[in-house]
Amino acid sequence: MHRIVIVGGGAAGLELATRLGNRLGKSGRAHVILVDRSPTHVWKPLLHEVAVGSLDVNANQIAYAAHAHWNHFTFVQGELTALDRGARQAIVGPLFETEAGGGDEVLPRRSLEYDTLILALGSRTHFFGVPGAEEYAIALDTLEQAERVRKRLLQVCVKKTAQGSEGETGPVRVTIIGAGATGVELAAELRRMEHTWEQFGVVSRNPKTRMRINLIEAGSRVLPALPQMVSDSAQVVLERMGITVLASKSVTRVRPHEVELADGRAIPTDITIWAAGIRAPGILASLDGIAVNRINQVRVSRSLQSETDENIFALGDCASCIWTGEVMVPPRAQAAHQQAMFLFKALCARIDGRPLGMFEYRDHGSLISLGSSTAVGSLAGVTRSGKIFVHGLIAEFMYASLYRKHMVAVSGLRRALLATIANGIGRILSPRVKLH
Ligand SMILES: Cc1cc2nc3c(=O)[nH]c(=O)nc-3n(C[C@H](O)[C@H](O)[C@H](O)COP(=O)(O)OP(=O)(O)OC[C@H]3O[C@@H](n4cnc5c(N)ncnc54)[C@H](O)[C@@H]3O)c2cc1C
Structure with missing residues (x-):
């Protein structure tokens, strides 16, 4: 056989x-x-x-x-x-x-x-040989790394909140290196979850401890691989969320509490996540x-x-x-x-024993999730001219359907449907954030 x-x-x-x-x-x-x-x-x-x-x-x-x-x-x-x-x-x-x-x-x-x-x-993540990057920045390639980011974030938030109640403290500083799809989605999701953490007392409502999120990109704009229109739209949403975008900035070194840029600036940080490049x-x-x-x-x-x-x-x-x-x-x-x-x-x-054929890739466009009820992206092949631009709830719905499509492809329609229902029930019964 x-x-x-x-x-x-x-x-x-x-x-x-x-x-x-x-x-x-x-x-x-x-x-x-x-x-x-x-x-x-x-x-x-x-x-x-x-x-x-x-x-x-x-x-x-x-x-x-x-x-x-x-x-x-x-x-x-x-x-x-x-x-x-x-x-x-x-x-x-x-x-x-x-x-x-x-x-x-x-x-x-x-x-x-x-x-x-x-x-x-x-x-895997490509650190491009930047000194300190592998040691002090966390990548997002595996479940273990994602869990490491979550635990570190919780620890820093709890610590700063406790310090804040006793007197002076600064904000929780998160630095994300790479403003491709992963970096942008992570930044937006962080800001969204901050409100839920406030409800559970993980972060205080004290503006001094509000998360300061810096998104650093070596290219001239966020989402450099996507059309300019999508970048512009994402940039507006990110700025509205209070996320600082530092475009055209190369990282030259990562230290435990600092990220150094090629222009000599040092960005203070409590947690650094590397989301730039793959190999x-x-x-x-x-x-x-x-x-x-x-x-x-x-x-x-x-x-x-x-x-x-x-x-x-x-x-x-x-x-x-x-x-x-x-x-x-x-x-x-x-x-x-x-x-x-x-x-x-x-x-x-x-x-x-038949011929294999040739693979032809069809680009159906890209969708980027920007937190609850917001996504931006472009869809290819929908109009004669090529791409159309989608944003808001329609884009968010389409974004969620990408995962559902994957689930249907591997688990079949019935199981994927049951999993969606079970997930929905789970979201009602449990806190909207994992706190342990
Ligand atoms: C945070 C994040 C967000 C993303 N968002 C999007 C998005 O919105 N849209 C999009 O199109 N793409 C997105 N991507 C990219 C997308 O996830 C990848 O393109 C896709 O998963 C590639 O599939 P793959 O099967 O090639 O690799 P993977 O899905 O990475 O699977 C590789 C598998 O190989 C296993 N493996 C590795 N080495 C070994 C070994 N030596 N022996 C045995 N097993 C091994 C791993 O355990 C893993 O299960 C995202 C990626 C990340 C990290």
């Missing part, structure tokens, strides 16, 4: 494993194996909500083991550490008690044999000679096959695939979804 090993159960890998499991695994035409270093899946675009405590992560996680059972594939927990292309074996490192690799060994190193290997390892995991550059680009993405052809090995495919953030001319497919959830849909059909064709 054809063995398909998919490494990485994120937006791309989980959708692909689910579809292949239900088509090829169920009928016994292939054995589909999904490998991920975590036991659960969380859709990455939700991480900024986890970081400010506005999302109940338990209600929004998918346990791979159960999901695999329901969708006819096998789940293997562990981290891809090496590859033997000659023997067609993917090597998964030992599993330890804690996700950070501490405690006793639970499972030893394993090798998984494949006929087709799919790499869907996603991306694919370093392991990809040492996988038995597979060709990668300068940010470790696997170089793939239009059929998403590795340029080096036709039995290996890559998709999502860890793949470098041409979109048009010199422009590459962007590292976005919608690209991950479209590539998963393409590879599902291409792998069914591969097993039947």
